[in-house]
Amino acid sequence: MTTAGTTGAAADDQVPGLDGPLGSVGSVGSVGSVGSVGSVGSVVVGAGRGDTGWLRLSPRSLVVRPLTDLVRLVPLLAGLLLLHSGTGGRLLWGLLAAGTAVVTGLIHWATTRYRITDERVYVRRGLVNTKLLSVARDRIRTVDVTAHLLHRVLGVCRVSIGTGRNDLRPGESFHLDGLTRADAETLRITLLASAIPSGLAGLADDVEGPSAAGRRGGGAEADRDLVRLRLSWLRFAPLTMTGLVVVGVLFGAVIQIINATDVTLTSTGLVKMLVSDFASLDIVQRVLVGSAVAIVFYVVVALIGYVAVYWNFRLTEHGADTVRVTRGLLSLRATTISLNRLRGVEISEPMLLRSARGARCIAITTGLHVGRGAEHEGSVLVPPAPRELAQRVTAQLLGVPEELCAGPLVRHGPAAFRRRLFRALLAAAVIIGGIILATRARHGPDWVWIGSFGFLPAAVAVAIDRYRNLGHRLTDGWLVTRTGSFSRRRNIIGTDAIIGWRIHQTLFQRRQGLMTLTATTAAGQQHYSLRDVPVEIGLAVADQATGDLLTPFRQH
Amino acid sequence: MLPGLRVPGNRVSRRAISYWTARAVLSSAVVVLAEIICAAATSFSTAWQVVLVVTVVVLAAHALIMPRWRYSVHRWEVTDQALYTRSGWFSVHWRIAPINRIQTIDSHRSLGERIFGLANVTATTASAAGPVRIHGLDKDLADLLLDQLAVATGQTPGDAT
Numbered sequence: 001m002t003t004a005g006t007t008g009a010a011a012d013d014q015v016p017g018l019d020g021p022l023g024s025v026g027s028v029g030s031v032g033s034v035g036s037v038g039s040v041g042s043v044v045v046g047a048g049r050g051d052t053g054w055l056r057l058s059p060r061s062l063v064v065r066p067l068t069d070l071v072r073l074v075p076l077l078a079g080l081l082l083l084h085s086g087t088g089g090r091l092l093w094g095l096l097a098a099g100t101a102v103v104t105g106l107i108h109w110a111t112t113r114y115r116i117t118d119e120r121v122y123v124r125r126g127l128v129n130t131k132l133l134s135v136a137r138d139r140i141r142t143v144d145v146t147a148h149l150l151h152r153v154l155g156v157c158r159v160s161i162g163t164g165r166n167d168l169r170p171g172e173s174f175h176l177d178g179l180t181r182a183d184a185e186t187l188r189i190t191l192l193a194s195a196i197p198s199g200l201a202g203l204a205d206d207v208e209g210p211s212a213a214g215r216r217g218g219g220a221e222a223d224r225d226l227v228r229l230r231l232s233w234l235r236f237a238p239l240t241m242t243g244l245v246v247v248g249v250l251f252g253a254v255i256q257i258i259n260a261t262d263v264t265l266t267s268t269g270l271v272k273m274l275v276s277d278f279a280s281l282d283i284v285q286r287v288l289v290g291s292a293v294a295i296v297f298y299v300v301v302a303l304i305g306y307v308a309v310y311w312n313f314r315l316t317e318h319g320a321d322t323v324r325v326t327r328g329l330l331s332l333r334a335t336t337i338s339l340n341r342l343r344g345v346e347i348s349e350p351m352l353l354r355s356a357r358g359a360r361c362i363a364i365t366t367g368l369h370v371g372r373g374a375e376h377e378g379s380v381l382v383p384p385a386p387r388e389l390a391q392r393v394t395a396q397l398l399g400v401p402e403e404l405c406a407g408p409l410v411r412h413g414p415a416a417f418r419r420r421l422f423r424a425l426l427a428a429a430v431i432i433g434g435i436i437l438a439t440r441a442r443h444g445p446d447w448v449w450i451g452s453f454g455f456l457p458a459a460v461a462v463a464i465d466r467y468r469n470l471g472h473r474l475t476d477g478w479l480v481t482r483t484g485s486f487s488r489r490r491n492i493i494g495t496d497a498i499i500g501w502r503i504h505q506t507l508f509q510r511r512q513g514l515m516t517l518t519a520t521t522a523a524g525q526q527h528y529s530l531r532d533v534p535v536e537i538g539l540a541v542a543d544q545a546t547g548d549l550l551t552p553f554r555q556h
Numbered sequence: 557m558l559p560g561l562r563v564p565g566n567r568v569s570r571r572a573i574s575y576w577t578a579r580a581v582l583s584s585a586v587v588v589l590a591e592i593i594c595a596a597a598t599s600f601s602t603a604w605q606v607v608l609v610v611t612v613v614v615l616a617a618h619a620l621i622m623p624r625w626r627y628s629v630h631r632w633e634v635t636d637q638a639l640y641t642r643s644g645w646f647s648v649h650w651r652i653a654p655i656n657r658i659q660t661i662d663s664h665r666s667l668g669e670r671i672f673g674l675a676n677v678t679a680t681t682a683s684a685a686g687p688v689r690i691h692g693l694d695k696d697l698a699d700l701l702l703d704q705l706a707v708a709t710g711q712t713p714g715d716a717t
Contacts, residue, residue: 500688502651525685526684555562
């Protein structure tokens with residue numbers, strides 16, 4: 001761990017594979033030239049402006065930032081041009097915004113530098129408040145290279161480094177936006193140095209011929225494909241929520257355009273015609289037509305979404321200890337995950353996907369956080385695909401028997417079932433009660449509230465499914481947990497990744513002899529629970545999973 | 557309380573009972589005051605009188621029972637290997653964090669805790685879900701514990717993930 005007092009040591013660092021010999025890090029005294037120095041990795045290194053060894057982004061990135069900012073303004077500008085409704089003031093604002101975008105792009109390029117030493121990676125950015133981020137290289141879990149359409153046109157990309165800490169705080173994430181492909185590839189290989197430098201698999205179609213990094217790879221062993229997208233998997237596209245998200249985004253974009261351009265959609269001829277046609281139908285036809293249109297629209301959007309996100313999806317094995325995920329139609333994404341840092345895999349089966357015998361896999365690793373939009377996408381190991389494949393790939397990646405990913409689990413017993421049944425029936429009772437009250441108050445037809453009793457058998461079915469899905473298993477250093485009904489998840493976590501236990505017991509659980517055992521970890525969702533597990537079984541699991549951690553506190 | 561799991565060795569400070577009582581009384585007072593204002597608007601109708609009596613009884617029972625119940629549950633223990641706590645009252649939480657995984661230790665004293673000479677100690681691990689908190693410690697003991705844990709965690713190398 002380097003500290004401000006020992007920058008001298010850092011002076012000997014070399015950047016392998018980059019710029020040859022490097023200058024020394026400036027003495028602490030030269031901090032003066034840097035405004036205020038913040039740090040991620042609890043390290044502040046004096047770094048004067050004159051230092052060598054600091055690398056810049058590609059000059060082409062100068063174009064990227066202003067253009068991306070301008071693209072956001074396109075709806076507004078289009079509106080101004082199309083409708084001629086823009087007053088001089090509006091146009092002025094537009095020009096001002098464009099000018100600001102160009103200037104900030106320039107500042108961004110001029111002030112962003114990065115530097116790699118044997119031990120640490122530094123990123124410096126900011127004009128007024130200079131921020132110096134640094135991270136120890138052995139903390140790097142993942143390297144994520146993305147390139148959206150504009151990036152691809154200009155031949156640059158964005159590199160994010162997943163360190164597992166501070167990634168969530170804004171301004172403290174490790175990313176470099178606007179590196180050339182070759183630089184990015186060199187960086188990726190350098191950072192995950194143990195990886196075999198054959199690289200370029202994912203972005204190969206875009207890299208200018210056999211690039212430097214590719215040639216350097218020379219006779220390296222070929223990558224092995226673990227997963228490759230098949231067209232038949234498109235059948236899973238409408239069965240996930242991804243489609244809904246795309247619909248939401250589209251809807252937002254349309255609203256934005258309407259707002260920006262002052263178009264009143266309802267007054268355009270086409271919409272008027274459609275509305276009047278629709279109004280002439282009777283109620284049954286309206287429902288039929290409405291749902292048919294909605295379903296077709298949803299399926300189309302879901303297919304487009306699936307293709308856009310997962311096109312060319314490949315999960316490849318790079319040598320012995322890294323895997324690489326590459327995918328995308330317009331925006332490309334290449335995520336490299338160090339296998340030593342892969343703590344586990346989540347196999348998730350949302351209800352619709354499950355009914356079609358499909359599943360998808362998400363990496364449980366410290367560099368990639370799950371459940372957070374883009375980051376979530378970064379950790380996808382298998383897109384919605386046949387379940388058997390998801391299970392096989394998981395077993396391969398973790399080096400566990402396939403039975404662990406597919407086989408039966410230890411159920412949590414009748415008390416756990418009673419809890420599930422009670423909760424499901426309670427929820428159903430609340431809904432039915434609400435419907436009865438509403439129909440009484442509004443003098444609605446009787447069949448509505450009588451029909452609502454159909455929720456009871458449905459609740460029982462859900463409870464049974466939830467109980468059957470609930471389970472755990474502990475074998476050979478792997479803890480498997482499974483929960484859920486509407487969204488069933490099986491988590492397979494290495495017990496060496498468990499860094500603590502939480503046990504929770506409510507008064508009701510105490511009477512039923514149950515508890516909720518939670519393993520805390522630095523990876524993925526940070527906590528994985530065995531819900532409503534019988535006390536004895538739960539404690540035995542915790543005991544066996546982490547040898548000496550719980551044992552001193554056991555009492556027999 | 558949980559068969560098969562030993563009770564952590566140390567209780568928290570007895571003054572914590574007074575602190576929890578004071579806190580419960582204060583928050584109850586806010587609720588009751590709000591209700592009195594509402595009731596006054598309807599010139600103390602019978603319905604509001606019932607509501608008032610019921611809430612006062614329930615909140616008084618809470619202020620009497622909760623702190624003592626909580627005091628009987630809250631325990632903590634530090635060994636060479638782990639930090640082990642039990643907390644809660646209606647629902648009970650046990651937490652175990654290995655000393656060599658602890659990343660930061662800090663203590664925090666709210667105004668109320670300062671009045672009663674108390675402090676709480678929080679130990680965080682690399683897991684966002686794993687902080688271990690000991691509430692209602694005697695102030696001096698908390699300082700001692702903080703030092704002791706700081707030394708213990710400083711001795712373990714590695715990045716604690």
